[in-house]
Amino acid sequence: MLRGSRSTSFRTLALAGLAVGAALLSNRLASPARRLAWAGSAVPLSPVSPGPAATPRPEGVRPEPVTQEPGRGHLPHSAPPTPPGKTPPPASVAPSTPEPPSFSPIREISSAEAWQAFHYGTPFLDARRGSEFAEGHIAGAWSTPVWESDLDDRLLSFKAARRPGSEDPIVIYCSGGDCRDSHLLAEKLLGEGYFHILIFRDGFPAWVAQGRPVEKGRP
Amino acid sequence: MSPRLRRWLLHPRLSLAVRIALGLVFIAAALPKIGDPPGFAKAIWAYQLVPGKVLNPMALVLPWLELVCGLALCLGVWIRAALTWVALLLLAFSLALTLNLARNHPVDCGCFGGTTHRTDAERLTDMRWLLLRDVGLLLLAAQILLATHPRKN
Numbered sequence: 001m002l003r004g005s006r007s008t009s010f011r012t013l014a015l016a017g018l019a020v021g022a023a024l025l026s027n028r029l030a031s032p033a034r035r036l037a038w039a040g041s042a043v044p045l046s047p048v049s050p051g052p053a054a055t056p057r058p059e060g061v062r063p064e065p066v067t068q069e070p071g072r073g074h075l076p077h078s079a080p081p082t083p084p085g086k087t088p089p090p091a092s093v094a095p096s097t098p099e100p101p102s103f104s105p106i107r108e109i110s111s112a113e114a115w116q117a118f119h120y121g122t123p124f125l126d127a128r129r130g131s132e133f134a135e136g137h138i139a140g141a142w143s144t145p146v147w148e149s150d151l152d153d154r155l156l157s158f159k160a161a162r163r164p165g166s167e168d169p170i171v172i173y174c175s176g177g178d179c180r181d182s183h184l185l186a187e188k189l190l191g192e193g194y195f196h197i198l199i200f201r202d203g204f205p206a207w208v209a210q211g212r213p214v215e216k217g218r219p
Numbered sequence: 220m221s222p223r224l225r226r227w228l229l230h231p232r233l234s235l236a237v238r239i240a241l242g243l244v245f246i247a248a249a250l251p252k253i254g255d256p257p258g259f260a261k262a263i264w265a266y267q268l269v270p271g272k273v274l275n276p277m278a279l280v281l282p283w284l285e286l287v288c289g290l291a292l293c294l295g296v297w298i299r300a301a302l303t304w305v306a307l308l309l310l311a312f313s314l315a316l317t318l319n320l321a322r323n324h325p326v327d328c329g330c331f332g333g334t335t336h337r338t339d340a341e342r343l344t345d346m347r348w349l350l351l352r353d354v355g356l357l358l359l360a361a362q363i364l365l366a367t368h369p370r371k372n
Contacts, residue, residue: 011300015291019284026253027279036256036275045264045271129258147257177336 032150033130042151043184044191105195106186109171111210114200117171118212123162127174127181128204130218138173138204139213146184155189169196176203234366238292241359245289245305251332252282262329266315284308298367306360313353316346 027035109117118124124141126133133143142158144151164170170189174181186197200207208214220228227233252259260278263269269277284304291301312330319326325342328349337345 008299008303011297012303015287015297015300015304016280016284019280019287022283022287023279026283027256030256034255034257036260036279038276038279040272040275041260045274145257147261149257175336178339 033145033148035149037149041147042149043146043188045184105190106183106197106199108201109198111200111202111206113198114171114173114207115210115212117169117198122169122171122198123158123164124200125158125170125172125185126204127172127185128179132175132204134216134218136204136208136214136216138207139215141173141215143218144185146181146188151188164194166193167196168194169198170194171198171200173200173203173207176201176205179203228362229366231366234363237359238295238298238363241305241356241363242289242292242294244356245285245292247289248331249282249286249289252278252329253286255332256282258332259329262327265326265329266319267324267326268315268318281308292363298363302360302364302367306357306364309353309357309360313350313357316350316353320346320350 027038118138124138125144126137126141127144127146128137130143130145130148133141133145137143142154144154144158172182172185172189182199182203186199189197256275256278259282260274263274263278285308288301288304288308291297292305320343323343325339326346327337327342328345330349
């Protein structure tokens with residue numbers, strides 16, 4: 001009986017070892033879109049928050065007091081003022097910032113604002129999976145899938161081609177609804193020193209529904 | 220339990236059918252996830268239970284463990300060892316679902332790979348059914364364990 005339980009323990013461990021070996025091998029052979037970094041994700045995996053992401057603006061960057069109606073006027077350039085009686089959420093990415101945040105460098109925008117930004121030639125980043133991007137994406141968007149292992153390379157080629165300044169607006173979208181991929185990418189870009197990130201909340205489904213320009217195919 | 224019912228419940232033929240069925244469930248669950256580890260990592264992340272560092276290794280190894288155990292069950296080799304993992308995995312899945320149900324946090328199962336867009340209410344309803352399914356699968360594992368002679372396997 002004792003011998004039986006000992007051999008079962010050995011076999012249990014052997015099955016786990018077999019699984020680890022197979023995982024190592026298959027991950028090595030997988031294409032970049034299907035590969036995962038063993039050490040961890042390229043994006044900061046912050047907890048899922050129900051509301052819009054709001055992170056403090058680092059010191060030294062002054063917001064411009066622009067007021068405008070959503071969907072009208074010029075390109076949205078700064079976050080709306082904090083509504084009275086509401087305090088911004090606490091810092092989640094830059095806990096070293098001493099001042100209480102008064103401005104959010106990550107802001108959710110509506111379809112109308114996204115359309116405006118599109119007209120102004122603002123770069124669009126598609127945070128969805130590469131396969132979804134290939135099936136259809138906003139015309140001229142860059143494929144930057146947050147869950148794929150070559151995210152950093154793709155962001156590098158985007159930066160090399162567009163050379164966005166830290167104050168230049170960047171629109172990020174995914175599939176709308178409760179999709180959090182845009183927020184994950186926004187947190188990453190914020191960590192890299194980009195302070196004007198616009199998240200197109202309703203994402204690609206809304207863009208298609210409104211008959212806006214789309215493209216198909218690999219990046 | 221009457222001896223007759225007991226004999227019927229632990230009948231070798233029933234045990235064989237249950238073992239193959241359970242093995243096939245695990246193989247079917249493993250294959251789509253092995254094909255798309257990033258998708259599975261995203262599914263695990265949605266549960267908000269696993270630290271970021273553990274997420275990717277888990278998304279890579281877990282589907283292979285399911286496949287290896289599923290194959291072992293179907294082929295009838297190392298049955299007790301495979302059952303140990305199957306039971307542990309099912310308990311972990313049930314715990315993950317229970318914790319998220321308790322905090323009213325809707326998640327997609329991710330059990331068989333790809334997910335579809337659904338409302339939060341639909342997800343919460345599904346999670347209750349999934350919990351029930353996991354308990355059912357655990358019962359199948361218990362049947363095999365009780366019906367399999369420890370010295371033979």
